[in-house]
Amino acid sequence: MAKSPVKASALRMVNVEKYFGSVCALKKINLEVGHNEIVGLIGDNGAGKSTMVKILTGVFPPTSGELYIAGRKVDLRSYNVKQAHAHGIETVYQDKSLxxxxxxxxxxxxxxxxxxxxxxxxxxxxxxxxxxxxxxxxxxxxxxxxxxxxxxxLSGGERQGVAIGRAMHFDAELIILDEPTVALSLKEVAKVLNFVHKIKEAGKACIFITHAMADVYEVSDRFVLMDRGEVVADIAKKDISLKALDEFLLEYSHGMKDKAER
Ligand SMILES: Nc1ncnc2c1ncn2[C@@H]1O[C@H](COP(=O)(O)OP(=O)(O)O)[C@@H](O)[C@H]1O
Ligand SMILES: [Mg+2]
Incomplete structure (x- = not known):
């Protein structure tokens, strides 16, 4: 059997910026999600995570920058939710999607x-x-x-499962989960994580957004930290333990607080 060619990354954002009036919600974002890669996207409230999801899913366009899906450049002037689906990008909002x-x-x-x-x-x-x-x-x-x-x-976790199942069935290449475990019990969180394993097994990619790192450590291949509209760290799981990652995040947020108090 012929060896299959290396697949293009599921997603690539190049210098993506988003302004709301004079407020800069995303500043020169460069982010790549590999084919069949699970990326844990972390960051405090207001970091710009949901704004990023909305750009990726065609809810609104960025102010500037480029978007590539499966190696192909997207025409952002005509990109919308329907086109995002056609390109194989699906999102699962917390509860509201069902x-x-x-x-x-x-x-x-x-x-x-x-x-x-x-x-x-x-x-x-x-x-x-x-x-x-x-x-x-x-x-x-x-x-x-x-x-x-x-x-x-259905319980909260089961609802997430249905939404994820739907996204997988319609052959999404990239499934975006925006804080799917907020307000779920531990047992339910485990279910959602199990669904993410299924995404991986099915050969798809996923961006899992959270601010609880312990949740996604196990299922992620890589971690991207956002802070006030910027990507400030990008770390492969093989390079960091959960403990070290937790300490890094804690130190990072303290550093920020110190700066703000100065
Ligand atoms: N529709 C909007 N209009 C104006 N400002 C917005 C809008 N959506 C988000 N923002 C601002 O953009 C920043 C990032 O928000 P958001 O993407 O929701 O962050 P996160 O999901 O990481 O909590 C925040 O400062 C927020 O107030
Ligand atoms: Mg958000």
Whole structure:
């Protein structure tokens, strides 16, 4: 069998800047996420993490800079949420990405409904696929949850699982998780981390945003620290232990505080 060529990185941001009026939320960001790489993106509130996600997912354009997805330059003038999906970028917002009152199977197809000729919804097909995602992609087992269950019956971690499963099914190459473990119990956090393992196993890439490092240490290949709109550190996991990383973050935040008090 021929050796497959080296795959381009999933994502590359070059000198990306974002201003809101005169406020600079992102300052010359250069970030690369490798093919099948899991990047833990860390930083305090206001660091610019969510702004970055919104640019990547086509919610709004950057003020300047370039974006490459799977090695191809994106035309930022026409880039939007739909195009981001078409490029294989999906995001999973905390809780808000799933309609509470909806039944699960419908939830998998929001904005991408499958239709029969004459425009009728293909309910049977949608249910079949939803079940396949639940059982095989995310490995839901028993506990009385079926494709007909309401989303409100699911725990926080299970909801994250559904959202991640959906992103994986639609063949996202890069899945962005913006603080998915906030407000989850320890057991639930473990579930979400297990889903991230599945992303890795499926050959996809992921940006996992958090400000709790202990959460993502295990699942990440690399850590990127943001502070006030800038990337201030980029460290491969093989080069740092969790303890050293924790100490580094603590020292870093103290250093910043000292500077502010001076
Ligand atoms: N729509 C917006 N309008 C104006 N300022 C914004 C907007 N969104 C974010 N900001 C500002 O940009 C900075 C980064 O915010 P954000 O990306 O949400 O940070 P994080 O997700 O790391 O907490 C903050 O100073 C925030 O107030
Ligand atoms: Mg945020």
């Amino acid at each position: 309609g509470e009152k909806q039944v699960l199977w419908r939830n998998f197809f929001i904005g991408r409904e499958m239709t029969l000729p004459f425009g009728f919804l293909d309910v049977k097909k949608e249910k079949e696929i939803a079940n396949e995602i639940m059982v095989n992609t995310i490995g839901f087992r028993g506990k009385g949850i079926t494709v007909d269950s309401r989303v409100s019956k």
